[in-house]
Amino acid sequence: YGEISLKDIDQVAKSSFPLCMRHLFEKLREDHHLKHGGRMQLGLFLKGVGLKLDDALAFWKAEFSRKVGAERFDKEYAYGIRHNYGKEGKRTDYTPYSCQKIISSTPGVGDHHGCPYRHFSEENLRAALDKMGVGNRAVQDVMDKVRNRHYQLACTLTFEAIHGASCDAGINHPNQYYNDSKNILE
Ligand code: SF4
Incomplete structure (x- = not known):
C-alpha cells in the first residue's frame, strides 16, 4: 500500500x-x-x-x-x-472488506454501505454511473451484468469505461480497484 x-x-x-x-x-x-x-x-x-x-x-x-x-x-x-487500526481492544489489525463481503452485506434504511451494483435501485445506479462519467453504451453493458447478478463484472466494466483500459483480472476487492486505478493514472 x-x-x-x-x-x-x-x-x-x-x-x-x-x-x-x-x-x-x-x-x-x-x-x-x-x-x-x-x-x-x-x-x-x-x-x-x-x-x-x-x-x-x-x-x-x-x-x-x-x-x-x-x-x-x-x-x-x-x-x-x-x-x-488495531489500537484498541484486542488490537487486531483489521483488513479492508472484499467485494464478496460487501456484496453479501444487508444495508438497512439510512445505511450507505454495501455494493451499489447489488443494493442500489436501477434508477439510482444509472444516475451514479452517469455522474462517474460512464457513457450510455457502457451503462447498458453494466446494467446487463447487474440484471444477471454479476456485480463484480459490472464494476469491472465501469472501471474499464472510466479508465479507458482493460482490467483482465476483474475486480474482486475495492482496494484492488484503487491500486489498479492508481497504476493506470500515475
Ligand atoms: Fe461492489 Fe465494486 Fe465496491 Fe466491489 S469494488 S463492492 S464490486 S462497487
Whole structure:
C-alpha cells in the first residue's frame, strides 16, 4: 500500500475510488455522518489506501464534529477508528472488506454501505454511473451484468469505461480497484 494525504483525498476519491467507496465518501461529506456499517466499510478501505491513523482521526472528526460536535466525536466515535487500526481492544489489525463481503452485506434504511451494483435501485445506479462519467453504451453493458447478478463484472466494466483500459483480472476487492486505478493514472 502507498500513502495518501488529506489534501488529496477528495480528488483521489473522484478519480480512483470504486463506486461503493465513492458513495460512502460523498455521503459522509454531505451528511457529516455515517452509520456503523458505513464507517467500517469506508474506514478500513481508507486504511488500506494508506491513510495514517492521525489523518483518519482528523478526517472523521472534521465531518462528525459538524453533526454531533467535537466532544461527542472524541467520546463515541474516535475509539472505533483507533480500533480499526488495531489500537484498541484486542488490537487486531483489521483488513479492508472484499467485494464478496460487501456484496453479501444487508444495508438497512439510512445505511450507505454495501455494493451499489447489488443494493442500489436501477434508477439510482444509472444516475451514479452517469455522474462517474460512464457513457450510455457502457451503462447498458453494466446494467446487463447487474440484471444477471454479476456485480463484480459490472464494476469491472465501469472501471474499464472510466479508465479507458482493460482490467483482465476483474475486480474482486475495492482496494484492488484503487491500486489498479492508481497504476493506470500515475
Ligand atoms: Fe465496491 Fe466491489 Fe461492489 Fe465494486 S464490486 S462497487 S469494488 S463492492
